[in-house]
Amino acid sequence: xxxxxxxxxxxxxxxxxxxxxxVAEAGIRKKDRHDxxxxxxxxxxxxxxxxxxxxxxxxxxxxxRSHLAGGDEIRALVINxxxxxxxxxxxxxxxxxxxxxxxxxxxxxxAGQVLPFSTGVILEPLPVxxxxxxxxxxxxxxxxxxxxxxxxxxMTTDTVAKAASRIVAVNGRKVTISGMSKGAGMIRPNxxxxxxxxxxxxxxxxxxxxxxxxxxxxxxxxCITVDGDTSTNDSFVLIASGRSGxxxxxxxxxxxxxxxDAIIAVSVELAQAIVRDGEGATKFITIAVEGGKSVVECRQxxxxxxxxxxxKTAFFASDPNLGRILAAVGYxxxxxxxxxxxxxxxxxxxxxxxxxxxxxxxxxxGARVMAQAEITVRVDLGRGSARANVYTCDFSYDYVxxxxxxxx
Amino acid sequence: xxxxxxxxxxxxxxxxxxxxxxVAEAGIRKKDRHDxxxxxxxxxxxxxxxxxxxxxxxxxxxxxRSHLAGGDEIRALVINxxxxxxxxxxxxxxxxxxxxxxxxxxxxxxAGQVLPFSTGVILEPLPVxxxxxxxxxxxxxxxxxxxxxxxxxxMTTDTVAKAASRIVAVNGRKVTISGMSKGAGMIRPNxxxxxxxxxxxxxxxxxxxxxxxxxxxxxxxxCITVDGDTSTNDSFVLIASGRSGxxxxxxxxxxxxxxxDAIIAVSVELAQAIVRDGEGATKFITIAVEGGKSVVECRQxxxxxxxxxxxKTAFFASDPNLGRILAAVGYxxxxxxxxxxxxxxxxxxxxxxxxxxxxxxxxxxGARVMAQAEITVRVDLGRGSARANVYTCDFSYDYVxxxxxxxx
Numbered sequence: 001x002x003x004x005x006x007x008x009x010x011x012x013x014x015x016x017x018x019x020x021x022x023v024a025e026a027g028i029r030k031k032d033r034h035d036x037x038x039x040x041x042x043x044x045x046x047x048x049x050x051x052x053x054x055x056x057x058x059x060x061x062x063x064x065r066s067h068l069a070g071g072d073e074i075r076a077l078v079i080n081x082x083x084x085x086x087x088x089x090x091x092x093x094x095x096x097x098x099x100x101x102x103x104x105x106x107x108x109x110x111a112g113q114v115l116p117f118s119t120g121v122i123l124e125p126l127p128v129x130x131x132x133x134x135x136x137x138x139x140x141x142x143x144x145x146x147x148x149x150x151x152x153x154x155m156t157t158d159t160v161a162k163a164a165s166r167i168v169a170v171n172g173r174k175v176t177i178s179g180m181s182k183g184a185g186m187i188r189p190n191x192x193x194x195x196x197x198x199x200x201x202x203x204x205x206x207x208x209x210x211x212x213x214x215x216x217x218x219x220x221x222x223c224i225t226v227d228g229d230t231s232t233n234d235s236f237v238l239i240a241s242g243r244s245g246x247x248x249x250x251x252x253x254x255x256x257x258x259x260x261d262a263i264i265a266v267s268v269e270l271a272q273a274i275v276r277d278g279e280g281a282t283k284f285i286t287i288a289v290e291g292g293k294s295v296v297e298c299r300q301x302x303x304x305x306x307x308x309x310x311x312k313t314a315f316f317a318s319d320p321n322l323g324r325i326l327a328a329v330g331y332x333x334x335x336x337x338x339x340x341x342x343x344x345x346x347x348x349x350x351x352x353x354x355x356x357x358x359x360x361x362x363x364x365x366g367a368r369v370m371a372q373a374e375i376t377v378r379v380d381l382g383r384g385s386a387r388a389n390v391y392t393c394d395f396s397y398d399y400v401x402x403x404x405x406x407x408x
Numbered sequence: 409x410x411x412x413x414x415x416x417x418x419x420x421x422x423x424x425x426x427x428x429x430x431v432a433e434a435g436i437r438k439k440d441r442h443d444x445x446x447x448x449x450x451x452x453x454x455x456x457x458x459x460x461x462x463x464x465x466x467x468x469x470x471x472x473r474s475h476l477a478g479g480d481e482i483r484a485l486v487i488n489x490x491x492x493x494x495x496x497x498x499x500x501x502x503x504x505x506x507x508x509x510x511x512x513x514x515x516x517x518x519a520g521q522v523l524p525f526s527t528g529v530i531l532e533p534l535p536v537x538x539x540x541x542x543x544x545x546x547x548x549x550x551x552x553x554x555x556x557x558x559x560x561x562x563m564t565t566d567t568v569a570k571a572a573s574r575i576v577a578v579n580g581r582k583v584t585i586s587g588m589s590k591g592a593g594m595i596r597p598n599x600x601x602x603x604x605x606x607x608x609x610x611x612x613x614x615x616x617x618x619x620x621x622x623x624x625x626x627x628x629x630x631c632i633t634v635d636g637d638t639s640t641n642d643s644f645v646l647i648a649s650g651r652s653g654x655x656x657x658x659x660x661x662x663x664x665x666x667x668x669d670a671i672i673a674v675s676v677e678l679a680q681a682i683v684r685d686g687e688g689a690t691k692f693i694t695i696a697v698e699g700g701k702s703v704v705e706c707r708q709x710x711x712x713x714x715x716x717x718x719x720k721t722a723f724f725a726s727d728p729n730l731g732r733i734l735a736a737v738g739y740x741x742x743x744x745x746x747x748x749x750x751x752x753x754x755x756x757x758x759x760x761x762x763x764x765x766x767x768x769x770x771x772x773x774g775a776r777v778m779a780q781a782e783i784t785v786r787v788d789l790g791r792g793s794a795r796a797n798v799y800t801c802d803f804s805y806d807y808v809x810x811x812x813x814x815x816x
Contacts (some may be wrong), residue, residue, distance in 0.1 A: 055745045056738030087734045089764030123732020123765050227717040230739035309635040309813055317812035323530020326495045330464030331638035337463045356497030357531050397808050403718055404725035
């Protein structure tokens with residue numbers, strides 16, 4: 001059960017002109033479920049992506065990087081669940097390559113114009129034959145109004161499909177942005193997340209799109225963590241079709257701020273949906289760190305708190321065991337942190353200052369906030385003006401259950 | 409239930425001449441249990457300690473550092489459970505100071521000759537009155553053959569008392585080493601662990617003891633992790649009474665290697681006992697990393713694997729989900745790691761090489777090793793000759809249960 005999140009209805013996921021999606025049952029790991037998604041792009045789209053920093057990055061991630069760098073116009077994306085095609089060595093690269101070749105042959109484009117994505121179990125070989133056999137059905141299903149089905153087809157341990165849409169009026173034109181994401185465990189994206197796709201019918205020149213994809217990832221997928229495990233397959237891709245007629249080539253263009261903000265808002269919604277559906281999650285926690293000397297140190301503190309199993313189990317128990325939060329701030333790695341300057345709040349309740357518990361704090365106030373489904377831990381480091389947010393969830397019996405049972 | 413660990417019988421914990429221990433029920437947080445321990449040292453002992461790197465270090469840790477630096481001969485240690493006296497600001501320092509003053513008054517020594525230690529809940533005030541009232545009973549109980557009772561009195565969420573002893577013959581004399589430790593959660597020591605005390609009746613000059621305490625911590629308490637949470641109160645103390653008549657002042661002294669090795673062996677046994685009794689632990693895991701460019705990067709990889717909730721739940725499930733181990737190696741932060749050179753074994757079973765699953769690997773072999781109570785994950789980074797071990801445990805329902813219930 002995700003925390004305060006439900007998939008939007010299909011008719012609230014607006015089609016993006018120039019972008020069609022199709023799904024199919026390819027039987028990659030389990031039968032009777034959509035596990036293959038094809039996204040076909042009209043000519044004239046720009047595409048940019050950011051990918052995992054895990055050194056054991058998956059074969060499809062390696063191919064994505066290479067095809068995006070190759071300069072050929074990207075015309076299709078292919079996504080399979082069940083098998084991650086990670087830790088599969090040279091055979092894995094050949095399997096990803098064969099998948100791209102099959103998509104290319106089907107759509108009459110080059111293999112280098114296809115971006116492949118895989119998610120699922122690591123170290124197992126990708127059954128390319130199943131994918132190739134399933135592709136014609138996915139092609140036959142291609143429609144612009146198919147985001148709802150696609151968001152469901154890319155799920156693995158997700159309990160809910162994650163998608164978001166916006167329409168903004170820009171320069172007298174209607175610009176649509178739609179996106180989807182998947183992920184619930186092995187979530188601590190570093191430059192990108194498990195799988196996130198956002199498309200717009202605005203036209204966005206490649207250099208501008210390249211900058212935006214980093215900015216949007218930084219404001220969204222790079223701020224979330226479920227278990228601190230950076231996946232081998234993290235990928236976040238932005239697609240701009242230009243079909244709305246609104247086009248942008250620089251940050252100074254009229255209307256750009258609105259489009260950028262809407263794309264970032266969709267990205268944040270998709271990223272937070274992953275945390276809300278975090279494995280076993282019962283609470284959505286924002287760690288808001290301010291007063292730092294740099295964004296880097298604010299994130300360091302935010303992740304230390306967000307990754308602490310002791311803090312996460314205290315949230316699960318609704319126990320205002322605040323000492324665990326202080327301990328995590330203390331071991332976050334800021335060597336010259338003066339703890340007497342640190343202040344910590346649970347929502348609006350000041351809980352710690354001057355190196356200890358705030359004199360005004362009473363346990364009832366802490367218990368009231370901890371009982372909520374959404375909680376903000378605010379930490380003021382008292383040494384600068386930088387700030388950063390990290391989003392996470394609590395740590396429950398079900399996290400252990402899900403991960404002890406997965407694969408079996 | 410600890411993994412393959414039981415407290416030695418009382419008569420196997422050998423007295424260390426010059427070191428007497430006494431316990432008492434002070435009612436600090438719970439009634440009817442020993443929660444106060446006093447250790448009295450004869451004149452002529454040398455004492456050295458290493459302490460937590462957590463910036464929110466507890467008041468007693470601050471006092472220990474100051475008293476050790478002060479140069480007065482240390483004559484007593486006082487340890488309470490129930491309340492950690494951490495995150496307690498100036499009031500906490502005064503409480504620790506008052507505890508030392510009370511011990512000093514009782515034993516006729518200065519407050520600066522007393523080292524205080526606290527363990528338990530963070531952020532709550534230390535009830536100094538209970539401690540002061542309990543001290544005479546602890547004093548009346550002082551005996552050299554009291555390690556068994558003391559090891560029990562320093563427990564918190566521990567399910568078993570942790571103690572170890574050795575007698576070695578050196579230079580024609582019998583040298584005794586005894587020690588005790590406590591800890592089960594909030595365990596990722598950085599320079600020291602929750603609480604560890606090792607005493608010997610060898611005489612060891614202060615500079616030599618200062619070097620040894622770091623060396624012993626590095627080989628023992630600094631290699632263990634349960635949940636990655638570095639405590640606010642970690643302390644490890646070495647005491648040398650000299651009463652055996654065997655005395656050492658430099659690394660070149662005859663017999664020093666034997667004494668050093670025995671002290672390190674006791675420290676390793678005590679540190680591993682903490683992991684074996686890790687909260688909810690059902691398995692004892694050694695992550696042995698070799699072939700690194702430096703010890704630092706080997707530890708980085710070891711801790712990444714040891715802290716991954718996904719790896720730890722897979723161990724709990726006895727599931728050879730090896731991709732999770734590879735993923736953790738990949739995100740450990742070695743930017744130029746060539747994954748094609750990495751090899752991974754489960755005990756003697758080669759599971760990964762050349763960036764993927766080893767051709768010789770069959771799931772039955774992995775499942776056989778994963779079913780054991782003790783497992784070694786060996787990772788060869790293939791880029792140097794450095795090595796390091798990290799010891800950890802698995803992650804079970806009971807970890808969540810223990811930490812969601814603690815305090816309540």
